[in-house]
Amino acid sequence: MRGDRPGPGDAARVGPHLGRGRRGRARRRAAGAPRSLRGGGSRTNPPSTRSSPIARPSGSSTACRPDGSPAPTVTTSRRTARSAESSAEGAPVVHPSVGPTDSIVDVPGLRVGQVEIGPMPSTPAGSTGVTAIVAPAGALGAVDVRGAAPGTRETDTLSVLTSGEQVHAILLVGRSVFGLAATDGATAELERRGIGLPVDCEDLHLTIPIVAAAVVFDFAHG
Numbered sequence: 395m396r397g398d399r400p401g402p403g404d405a406a407r408v409g410p411h412l413g414r415g416r417r418g419r420a421r422r423r424a425a426g427a428p429r430s431l432r433g434g435g436s437r438t439n440p441p442s443t444r445s446s447p448i449a450r451p452s453g454s455s456t457a458c459r460p461d462g463s464p465a466p467t468v469t470t471s472r473r474t475a476r477s478a479e480s481s482a483e484g485a486p487v488v489h490p491s492v493g494p495t496d497s498i499v500d501v502p503g504l505r506v507g508q509v510e511i512g513p514m515p516s517t518p519a520g521s522t523g524v525t526a527i528v529a530p531a532g533a534l535g536a537v538d539v540r541g542a543a544p545g546t547r548e549t550d551t552l553s554v555l556t557s558g559e560q561v562h563a564i565l566l567v568g569r570s571v572f573g574l575a576a577t578d579g580a581t582a583e584l585e586r587r588g589i590g591l592p593v594d595c596e597d598l599h600l601t602i603p604i605v606a607a608a609v610v611f612d613f614a615h616g
Contacts, residue, residue, distance in 0.1 A: 505528045521615040532561070548577070563606075
């Protein structure tokens, strides 16, 4: 007698598939298996929760093109929504006020100078020039040089890969690369006034100004 303990040959009959063929279907019906797993009838999908062929996420807006067809859906990301909520619930967002001149001269501690010249008798006055921004005590600077043909000087000293991040003056010079010579005069004047990095080299006590410059291609003005 086999008793109530299944033998090796019964493993296939008590497994998850309950056997195959006509006898297998009979066993599945006896085991109470769902209709969709008996091999007869058709499968039924759960009812769709979408009210339209294209479900729109919350926070989206829909517009129409001039021809009446729907425009692409623009969705506000959850991250943006969370940022807006955190800003509203947290500290108030501070917007800097506009200074008296609404220009860089409103920044405390900076001195700004500008000179406009006509480089040649045939060019009108003010067709080019130099703008100098001086931080007497020095300031932390950074640089982002872009474009296919940049004209710069000493901007590499402001890179995060170098040891010097301090800048004492920034020059914007006209006449493209020919205007970079103006940086020599600015560097000499700052050194004369004692503005720069103090450097001790044996018996020498030097003051080395860091002056970064960028050119402006203004030949079209004369």
